[in-house]
Amino acid sequence: MRCRGESMGRSRVSNTFRPHFRPEGHFDRTAAHKPILVLEKVMKVFRADAPVLRGVDLTIERGEFVFVTGPSGAGKSTLLKLIYKAETVDEGRILFCGRDIARLTEDSIPHLRRNIGVVFQDFRLVPYWTVFENVAVALQVMGLSPRVIRSRVALALERVGLDGRGEEKVAVLSGGEQQRVTIARAIVPEPAVVLADEPTGNLDPVLALDILGLFEEINEGGTTVLFATHDRTLLEVSPRRLVVIDDGRCIEARAGLVGLGGVLDHGISIN
């Protein structure tokens, strides 16, 4: 999966990731050959006596599916917020497609976000909009034509199993369906990375597995997925790379819970 703006042959123009760097910055042409996300000694402090993240180092390659787990308040959501720049790094740096996102100007942040789809536990949909409108907004902000928007939204809704439901108000949908709408909104601009912050937290186990399956399908299409979850069942059924965040630091296992060698059982409690 390439970041927007790196593939010369692409016809899309409006959603390219061409950030304006601060004066000391430069455009990195080799970004396409670098890991999609690199976190270097990332620190985030909300309270001086209890930093949320203490020097997190993490490298995510293109097309990976990574679970991010850890106890409540460990900093999973903060880590994701730092990536889509809802929060700013206090120390260290985060490279997205080889570019330090801390150095992005305010005007470039929307372009970064068009390359990152985000899915939340509480869906974050506009209740008085229809399913179509909630998904289409991700393309409308890019200035695409209504015809293109219609066809791409229809495709996204089909991918999440909601084809033909575009005219329904999201307020009348079930939790699982609303989460599918959120996923459709996240994937419709074909982002380089999808960040999922406890996307199954509000769903029953069967629906949770269903939603996990959706993310796996998205990942099979080449999109990098960072899936933050508490749910141990999901980690068990899908032995993927696992990043455990606890006490502001991260521990990694390449093959899910097995690779962690019991760290979760003894060192970290997961609900």
Added chain:
Amino acid sequence: MFERALKGLRQQLGTQMMSVATVALALFCMAAALLVLENAGAMVRRWGAPVKVTVFLAEGASLEQVDSLRRALAGLPEVEEARYVSAAEARLSLSAGGDQAVANAPVELFPATIELRLVPSAVSAARVASVALRVRRIPMVSEVETYRGFTERLRSLLAGGRAAAGVIALGVLLCVFAVVSNTVRMSLAARLREIEVLRLVGATRSYIRGPFLIEGAMLGGVGALVAVLLLGVVYLTVRGQFEVSLGTLLGLHPVFLPWSVVASLVMGGCILGALGSAAALRRGLHS
């Protein structure tokens, strides 16, 4: 963007209608003050310039005497034109508004006059007084009316009116600004989730702010338009009832606001609405 603004307006139609009504009421007050000033200005123009002097003739003056007096007056350096108005002509002129009582009154009630129009350079109180003094000494002249007192009073009244209109305008501007600003703030509060989603999916600042600015401009503009229409209705009603008496009393017909003022009011409403909206966005989106 326009479509999104309309959608936003429709979403909170009740609040928006209330805001339009408040803006319209405030702007109506301002437009009404402007209308009064416009007509007072026309009155000052009618009676103030060019300066006129009416020479009332004593009874018993023959036509030859009157003509020689007229020619003598026309020869004065300050006088541009001297015109004789007979008693019959005076009655006809006063009953031009359709007043039958005036038209049927005996002609003796209307004194013959010589109307003097002064040259513009002579329009100073001292020069007019000097002309009046000289004319008043002529035996066949019973009275000389310079109208200066009336026009001076009218001018000072107009100046006071302008100052009052300025105060009203300031109050109205603040009112419109506050109403639009608060309406947009309420609109922002009701659409926080929408704004959050827009930011999340990569909307630029202008994409988010645009519809709210348009919404503010539309509130101001529509409010101004409603105010002007309302004033138009009030004006036509009042004119229909008092046009004849105003014409008789003041010698002029009421006029409505010129198109340029109407256009300025509507444009001003739009700009003020957009500014109010911008102020609300500055606070609302920042927080």
